[in-house]
Amino acid sequence: MAASLSCSAEQLASLFGPNTTNAAAAAEYICGQFSTVSNKFVDTAYAVDSTYLLFSAYLVFSMQLGFAMLCAGSVRAKNTMNIMLTNVLDAAAGGLFYYLFGFAFAFGAPSNGFIGRHFFGLKEMPSSSFDYSYFLYQWAFAIAAAGITSGSIAERTQFVAYLIYSSFLTGFVYPVVSHWFWSADGWASAGNTGNLLFGSGVIDFAGSGVVHMVGGIAGLYGALIEGPRIGRFDHSGRAIALRGHSASLVVLGTFLLWFGWYGFNPGSFAKILSPYTSGNYYGQWSAVGRTAVTTTLAGCTAALTTLFGKRIISGHWNVTDVCNGLLGGFAAITAGCSVVEPWAAVICGFVAALVLIGFNRLAEKVKFDDPLEAAQLHGGCGAWGVIFTALFATEKYVNEVYPGKPGRPYGLFMGGGGRLLGAHIIQILVIIGWVSATMGPLFYALHKLNLLRISEDDEMAGMDMTRHGGFAYVYEDDAHKNGLQMRRIEPSPGPNPI
Amino acid sequence: MASLSCSVEQLAPLLGPNTTTAAAAADYICGQFSAVSNKFDDAAHAIDSTYLLFSAYLVFAMQLGFAMLCAGSVRAKNTMNIMLTNVLDAAAGGIFYYLFGFAFAFGAPSNGFIGHHYFGMKEIPSPDFDYSMFLYQWAFAIAAAGITSGSIAERTKFVAYLIYSSFLTGFVYPVVSHWFWSSSGWASPTNKDNLLFGSGVIDFAGSGVVHMVGGIAGLYGALIEGPRIGRFDHEGRAVALRGHSASLVVLGTFLLWFGWYGFNPGSFLMISIPYKSGYYYGQWSAVGRTAVTTTLAGCTAALTTLFVKRILSGHWNVLDVCNGLLAGFAAITSGCSVVEPWAALICGFVAALVLIGCNKLAEKVRYDDPLEAAQLHGGCGMWGVIFTALFAREKYVNEVYPGKPGRPFGLFMGGGWSLLAAHIIQILVIIGWVSATMGPLFYILRRLDLLRISPDDELAGMDLTRHGGLAYAYDDDDTHIKGNQSERRELRPTRTSN
């Protein structure tokens, strides 16, 4: 920040020369003033950047509300309480675990390339590199990953299994991945000061791989090991749509996710007061705006592609499909949002919609059941986003967003060679490998211990009734009929929950 | 930034010949000051971009508000349809506004009628426009289309919807916003050479540009389609076709209120502009005042509606209060930045009465608008434009539109008739332009049989016939038993009368 505003008293004193009564003192006086000014600029930058980061964190947090509503609307009414509880606990348990060790694993510098080891329980925070607001921002990211997975295994998972995998994912699996790609110490980080992978590092700006693929692949394993919901595939093996109970909640959730994505992608700059050339209109604030624009365009294109694609395939104009398509576009652009041109975002969204449709077809073929399409959407479109970035990253933007190392590789189609693509393929492979090696065994162990899937009776009756103290909705009221309301409305035979 | 201008020529002679190298010393000192000045530029860019981006996000949240408001205000059988239109407003609007909408609206330099630069965001960012400005204006554009979709809800073919929405967001609205908001617009208050009536139109955040355009477009659509089946009975009496969920209406209304804080105060675009440097009163105060006037107008309108409706209908009706609230907001939008808080009370009070009056009139002439959008946004928007011409305060007008002293201001504040004349011109040209573009469009669609759905579809509900099923599935017994969910039965068989 203070680079250009460096007043040197010696230099100035020699310029004043011996004839000035007290040249040294005068120079020092003036330079003292400038150093005050310089400090004030530092203060201003901290205040502006913190404001920016905090409000971005709040927006990302609102995605948790979006997930809750999206999930609630996408499951059947009898499992609504269950899925909403998991979403609330994602945030709550995630908050504790990420505070205790998740953040330390992810960003605890100085450390090795594999895992961090400082800042447990926010010790030594704030430091000159990390402030509380950064923790809050990263926490909001961590709970998003767990939220993705909860969608894949909805409607048939025991609540205890949920608590276990969620803590493990937020507290260990996800932080380690984010350390690799986002911490300055990470072995594949684009900000690694020592040894860049393929001379480039991985440009996964806001986490198509780190967040979406991790969440999606974890969900894939969960859903695979549990098997499909009862009734999802009929005797002859044909897929039957088990429709969610409320499209209004789906649309509400989708829009909230869209709203929150403006914190997710543009917020990942973490700072906004960084000029590229001081005094120029073009600076990081423009890059932030561009990121918001590419995000918007990718989602919009994906939504429209899905609309027409699904219209041709199914004959309906289907709003829930459009919502999923939209989110597919967002999940894909997340990796490259800051380093591609707006027109490339249109391509990104277009392909993302096709990827999602393709994966959904495939899932039906292999009888894979994911109530939220989370594995297909976040896993599939996330992987496409990682590759897309390696193809379309612009030289200029890559150097602006990841400064200090000129001559970085950039997108293959933009003439930047294949090294970035190499790094990104490595990223996809290691994420798949790591999540398979951690979450796969975990789900399998839970399965073997009979802690994973609920009983068939519970599944038919719905978990809300059997586990969560009653249904989510009570629209009718017996009082109307009987004239007196003396019996319990609550259908559950269990003890009184209040 | 003008005042921080250190001049070497001025400073060098002051240091004089006795200083060893006076010129160099002066150069050195002034170099420092120019670095300081640049840093202030950077800070201002960062602060203003942060402000504008988060305002844009808030305005975007209004799209969610519209979706929920519309969904709650229609019958359950058309919920999927109306929500899809709202999602596509945003998505299609994003693409069209990117490709040419923004260019038509703000492509300077241009003629007074239409812009012709920045197609596909070429040459952006420029010193005049950054990406964040595009994002902000896009959020405005989709709001206009959202208004119209309410008027023609529950009976319009989806294809017609796609066509008019693209046309409105891509052409009709951008041209209007060019006239009144672009610095080259013929009626813009920032037009450098030739102000309309020496004043230009003060439509700060768009009571005319956004709300009237959306409302009048809806008026033509609804007029040409005619009322929904069952809206008026055999004897011509109005029958209320109530929306299916008041909760969604209230949710939508509050979200719109929330978003309006981006809409009105955000329209300043910049917050770090002092009116007098070093003084507590600056553009930040004007921004705060705008938020206050917006709040007070909405609050007054809500209370007025509450009591008037109580007298007229005998009920305390929350849906009416919500519409009244929005009417107050639509009205204050034009003058929010240039009136005193007490004037906002008058604005809201009259807006509520205007809405009630327009609604009575609509019933008389058998005009059916499920969301009251034409009455609310068209009628109250018009009142807002006139209100501004009556109550704009001299001091605020000159602060908000600086650089041209002696501007006309509100008639009742002693500012003469010029502003009112300009605003009446605005109302007339908006009505004329929208009539000349959207009227024929809707008429052609009707002639081509693309506008209104068949009576069978209308009775069954579009969700069932066009959108792949109803929005809600609270009970799901049959899916378990029959294993086939292609057939739909009624949602809630338990209660037949309420």
Add this chain to the structure above:
Amino acid sequence: MAASLSCSAEQLASLFGPNTTNAAAAAEYICGQFSTVSNKFVDTAYAVDSTYLLFSAYLVFSMQLGFAMLCAGSVRAKNTMNIMLTNVLDAAAGGLFYYLFGFAFAFGAPSNGFIGRHFFGLKEMPSSSFDYSYFLYQWAFAIAAAGITSGSIAERTQFVAYLIYSSFLTGFVYPVVSHWFWSADGWASAGNTGNLLFGSGVIDFAGSGVVHMVGGIAGLYGALIEGPRIGRFDHSGRAIALRGHSASLVVLGTFLLWFGWYGFNPGSFAKILSPYTSGNYYGQWSAVGRTAVTTTLAGCTAALTTLFGKRIISGHWNVTDVCNGLLGGFAAITAGCSVVEPWAAVICGFVAALVLIGFNRLAEKVKFDDPLEAAQLHGGCGAWGVIFTALFATEKYVNEVYPGKPGRPYGLFMGGGGRLLGAHIIQILVIIGWVSATMGPLFYALHKLNLLRISEDDEMAGMDMTRHGGFAYVYEDDAHKNGLQMRRIEPSPGPNPI
């Protein structure tokens, strides 16, 4: 802000000495530049702080939406319209009353320690101490207090009673309390420059006492005087849960409140650009971030505690209980959020959950019926929060957040002695006393005038039907049965409200 950037022309001139041609002019020239710089910093600070405060105010406003959804979901379907209307009117009527005199009573300095008496109707605003954005922020707080109370008396209160108490609470009771503890003139304010209560004043940073206890105790009196809802306790006096009609709305509301709490607690700093040592990474921005973190952790811990506590007690994993526990944690941390360590927030949340469970048990014992648990949650956990602050406030943070008076007392357990605890116990007592002395008689008078509780018939049928023009939901549609929809769905015999 400008304290340290004070260039003295005399000093500098004497340093340049007589040999410089025009030392005085040179010094004045340079110092003139610095004073421009200093002014620009003032401008920047106003812009940044206003941006921060305004967006925080918008977040706090979104809590009103959260309250509306939480309340709507927690009552039975037949009273949804009623409760949502009260929430809309809280905001609307609160806006008017707080504008006319509430803000004046609360912050109208200079004044006595009991009540303010300036700025009626925002006269003399903006001033150097208060800008419009501050009014907006405080208004959002005031309506939150009224929103709390409305939950306690839900489902059985006449709408007129609601209008009366809400205006009285927002316009008088709450402003007076906030004057005592938050205005610089308040007799117990920690910012009082003259005479600090116990040499300390009350550290109720964001209002566990001022907002939550006031709202909760007002609700307590209302609910006590009205008595429980019909059917809440059966013949033998056992409690029967009258479950709310939609858990989705409860979760939606809870998340929105969580989202808004990031404006409530961190936003209460009102300024973010305040360095503690200029040029250092650690400043008020860190304190703001820390406040957001403590808030998050307290809520998260409370949610998890409630989850397991309730599981043990009732055998269910209950999402609505978890939501209430979460809010209990937030209500408790609100007082001390800025002056405690993150680990203390974990303790705060843990105890808050137990307090809430305990008070709920107690309420059942004494047959106290509060549909939203508002008195227990906001009153009980709020009181715990006030005490918690007096126990765990850290010396360093207390001095940073309340600067200018070294040697302040701080938390008892942190070694700061008992004086803070003394002040906080006084706070609890006077709040209970004041609210009892104002709201108690008001509710009693309403009761005596037969204006408080609705008739038994109305209560059985639901207020929506009898008072608010019909039910909130219309999911079924006669068209399905009759093939033609010609009759009115609306159950009300009154005139058509639309």
